[in-house]
Amino acid sequence: MPRVKTPISCIALLACCCIPMSQVNAEILFEDGFESGDYTTKWNTSAEGPTSLIEVVSSPVRSGSYAVHMKTTGANGDRRAELVPITESFYWEQEYWLGFSFQVRQYVGECGIIVQHHSVPHDRDWSVGAGPNGFTLKAFSGGFLDLHVSTNDAIIHKTPDGTGADWGQIRVPLRFTKHVWYDVVCHFRYAADSTGFWEVWINDELVYRDAGPNIGVLDRSGTNRDPEEYLKIGLYPSRNGADGEVFFDEIRIGDANASYYDVRPAMID
Numbered sequence: 001m002p003r004v005k006t007p008i009s010c011i012a013l014l015a016c017c018c019i020p021m022s023q024v025n026a027e028i029l030f031e032d033g034f035e036s037g038d039y040t041t042k043w044n045t046s047a048e049g050p051t052s053l054i055e056v057v058s059s060p061v062r063s064g065s066y067a068v069h070m071k072t073t074g075a076n077g078d079r080r081a082e083l084v085p086i087t088e089s090f091y092w093e094q095e096y097w098l099g100f101s102f103q104v105r106q107y108v109g110e111c112g113i114i115v116q117h118h119s120v121p122h123d124r125d126w127s128v129g130a131g132p133n134g135f136t137l138k139a140f141s142g143g144f145l146d147l148h149v150s151t152n153d154a155i156i157h158k159t160p161d162g163t164g165a166d167w168g169q170i171r172v173p174l175r176f177t178k179h180v181w182y183d184v185v186c187h188f189r190y191a192a193d194s195t196g197f198w199e200v201w202i203n204d205e206l207v208y209r210d211a212g213p214n215i216g217v218l219d220r221s222g223t224n225r226d227p228e229e230y231l232k233i234g235l236y237p238s239r240n241g242a243d244g245e246v247f248f249d250e251i252r253i254g255d256a257n258a259s260y261y262d263v264r265p266a267m268i269d
């Protein structure tokens with residue numbers, strides 16, 4: 001099945017006509033703008049390191065009165081400060097909308113990861129490497145923002161033989177500025193066949209579009225993975241610890257009946 005890959009240089013011009021209007025009967029599966037002041041009611045914490053920090057703050061915020069703040073300090077060996085929604089995963093062969101806002105205050109060292117759709121090994125056997133993630137967003141020194149997606153046809157049915165969660169993936173080079181909020185909307189359907197697709201907007205500009213297989217089906221043991229990805233927001237800078245500081249706000253997940261403006265940050269209060 002031929003792939004459809006739209007050059008980034010062209011797709012910005014299409015963005016205004018590619019944003020669908022809101023539909024009736026949209027279901028928002030998950031949302032948190034941190035306005036309760038407590039992230040623990042909707043998120044599981046994944047933190048490693050003696051001073052890895054996750055906290056609700058009143059500044060900066062994208063909308064409302066609160067946002068969530070993550071910070072790691074490399075000199076202390078901090079290697080992870082992440083949140084995972086308690087209730088929601090992205091199941092393969094289902095369509096989702098995801099919106100979130102992020103702001104980077106300190107460049108993220110080493111791996112640079114700030115958002116993932118993390119893959120799951122067969123039978124949730126975490127002694128087996130899960131293989132490449134469906135989606136990874138990295139914020140590096142110098143303002144380099146890298147999007148990695150599993151849309152490389154060559155890895156869809158191949159046992160992962162690389163070491164990283166972005167092994168064999170398509171890299172989409174983008175840019176960001178520190179201390180600035182960015183609004184991200186993702187529309188996607190994970191599938192190993194032609195029914196898969198991706199659309200990613202940042203600040204209402206379409207920065208990536210793909211149609212076709214977009215998930216590696218095998219874990220590192222060569223066994224079919226569990227058919228889901230789970231969302232992580234926050235810092236995963238390094239196995240050994242590295243600096244990073246980031247804020248998130250306005251996270252929403254919608255089902256197939258949702259649309260752009262149901263999940264776009266700062267559109268609902």
Ligand SMILES: [Ca+2]
Binds near residue numbers: 062249
């Ligand atoms: Ca908020």
